[in-house]
Amino acid sequence: xxxxxxxxxxxxxxxxxxxxxxxxxxxxxxxxxxxxxxxxxxxxxxxxxxxxxxxxxxxxxxxxxxxxxxxxxxxxxxxxxxxxxxxxxxxxxxxxxxxxxxxxxxxxxxxxxxxxxxxxxxxxxxxxxxxxxxxxxxxxxxxxxxxxxxxxxxxxxxxxxxxxxxxxxxxxxxxxxxxxxxxxxxxxxxxxxxxxxxxxxxxxxxxxxxxxxxxxxxxxxxxxxxxxxxxxxxxxxxxxxxxxxxxxxxxxxxxxxxxxxxxxxxxxxxxxxxxxxxxxxxxxxxxxxxx
Numbered sequence: 001x002x003x004x005x006x007x008x009x010x011x012x013x014x015x016x017x018x019x020x021x022x023x024x025x026x027x028x029x030x031x032x033x034x035x036x037x038x039x040x041x042x043x044x045x046x047x048x049x050x051x052x053x054x055x056x057x058x059x060x061x062x063x064x065x066x067x068x069x070x071x072x073x074x075x076x077x078x079x080x081x082x083x084x085x086x087x088x089x090x091x092x093x094x095x096x097x098x099x100x101x102x103x104x105x106x107x108x109x110x111x112x113x114x115x116x117x118x119x120x121x122x123x124x125x126x127x128x129x130x131x132x133x134x135x136x137x138x139x140x141x142x143x144x145x146x147x148x149x150x151x152x153x154x155x156x157x158x159x160x161x162x163x164x165x166x167x168x169x170x171x172x173x174x175x176x177x178x179x180x181x182x183x184x185x186x187x188x189x190x191x192x193x194x195x196x197x198x199x200x201x202x203x204x205x206x207x208x209x210x211x212x213x214x215x216x217x218x219x220x221x222x223x224x225x226x227x228x229x230x231x232x233x234x235x236x237x238x239x240x241x242x243x244x245x246x247x248x249x250x251x252x253x254x255x256x257x258x259x260x261x262x263x264x265x266x267x268x269x270x271x272x273x274x275x276x277x278x279x280x281x282x283x284x285x286x287x288x289x290x291x
Contacts, residue, residue: 004031008185011060029056029185036188044106051099052188058092061085107197114201117173123285124173125164126199128227129208130219131179134242136160138208138268139176142278147176161198166282167275175202182222189229196230204284205237211257211265212246238284239263240277245270 002024009017009027017025026034033053040046117124127135136147143162164174175198189196199205205227209220220239227233241257245267257265264280266273 002026004028014060028183029188032181032185032188044103047099047102051096051103052185054092054096054099056185058089058096061088061092110197118201122171122173123203124175124201125204125206125281125285126175126177126202127206127208128177128199128223129179130210130223131181133179133208133210133219134268135176135179135208138206138240138242138266139174141268141271141274143174166285167278168282168286170282170285172281172285175199180223180226182218184222184226184229189226199227199232199235200230202235204281205232205235206240206281207237208240208242210243211241211253212243236284237262238280241265242268245272 003017003021004026005017006028008029009025014025014027033049033056036049037053040049114124127139129135139145139160139162140147143164145160145162147160147162160176162174162176164172166172177196177199207220207223209216213219224233227235239260239262241263244254244257244265247253254265257263264273264277266277268274
């Protein structure tokens with residue numbers, strides 16, 4: 001009763017396929033947005049998902065023909081009136097404008113927080129990575145928090161910021177961001193711009209990679225592509241290879257990963273290698289500070 005395509009379909013392609021197959025057709029973007037809609041918990045997260053969904057729906061809504069045309073009352077409105085399709089489109093455009101206004105307000109509040117942090121010279125670190133790489137688990141372990149974490153796609157939709165105590169007694173701000181995915185739909189990058197902006201302001205990006213996944217190299221490349229799309233490709237990046245406890249005993253992959261510069265091998269769940277990670281983060285931030 002449903003057909004899902006792992007491609008982006010144009011409105012015409014979707015309509016023709018639905019007529020040919022006689023069932024509902026979804027493309028990759030609609031499916032990802034559906035998952036996002038289930039995961040959104042905060043007011044801002046719900047707004048961002050709704051914005052992306054409306055932008056995806058607008059070119060796809062079909063008219064019901066003249067049967068549902070509406071007449072306005074009064075002089076000068078005789079004639080076919082405004083069709084139901086035009087009314088729907090106008091309502092969607094109004095709603096998009098309203099949501100964008102709400103997101104802009106949140107963006108301004110974030111900018112204010114960031115300017116305060118910059119004024120107080122608090123270093124900020126952003127966790128980035130493919131979805132389900134273990135970013136929220138790492139945030140919880142390092143900052144002793146209880147942020148929602150689960151072994152599922154897009155468990156985190158809103159940036160969560162917590163205070164991190166470093167070994168040299170300094171403090172930093174650690175932010176968990178939305179997980180990336182290969183071929184991230186453009187509507188999502190636009191809708192989650194305020195969320196992704198947190199990475200642009202970070203002093204250091206901690207790129208969490210799930211090495212237990214067979215396609216971890218492809219996932220890592222997908223993250224770099226998204227960072228390039230939002231303009232964060234020049235930031236210093238520390239690669240953190242997570243879930244090493246899931247690697248087989250005889251795997252020589254671990255030694256290969258340890259040889260990579262600017263990288264640390266850890267297991268956030270089993271709390272392996274966290275001291276080394278904190279020490280490396282401290283060294284990175286020391287380069288930026290002046291004594």
